[in-house]
Amino acid sequence: MKAMQAMNASVRNGVFFPAFFLTPVALALTAILAMRGGFARASGLFGLSAVIYLLFGLFLTMAINVPMNEALATVEVLQTVEDAQQIWNDYSPRWQFWNITRTIASGLSFVVALAGVLSLNSQRKGA
Secondary structure (H helix, E strand, O other): OHHHHHHHHHOOOOOHHHHHHOHHHHHHHHHHHHHHOOOHHHHHHHHHHHHHHHHHHHHHHHHHHHHHHHHHHOOOOOOOHHHHHHHHHHHHHHHHHHHHHHHHHHHHHHHHHHHHHHHHHHHHHHO
């Protein structure tokens, strides 16, 4: 539990903010620019990637994982192993489920964005 508390406290830094919060913004801007450039398919892929990341990466994290992390941060690690184990058993399976869900969604968002890049490349070669 102490390791999880320390990890959650350390994630708030200058690198995390743009990488996490600005990813859907960058994808949406890329979708707009691709559309303006006449790359409708790539634009749609970048837009879809932005929506996937926004909903299942950012919003899911803010709605579920962050409140769970904040609740865990207030828990004092208890003296007995049994008490600590019970707290961890209540916390960990739910947190892991949602963490795996957002990891898969973030990976899917990446694959869709990559398909957008490949679409741009193939459209440019065909033009």
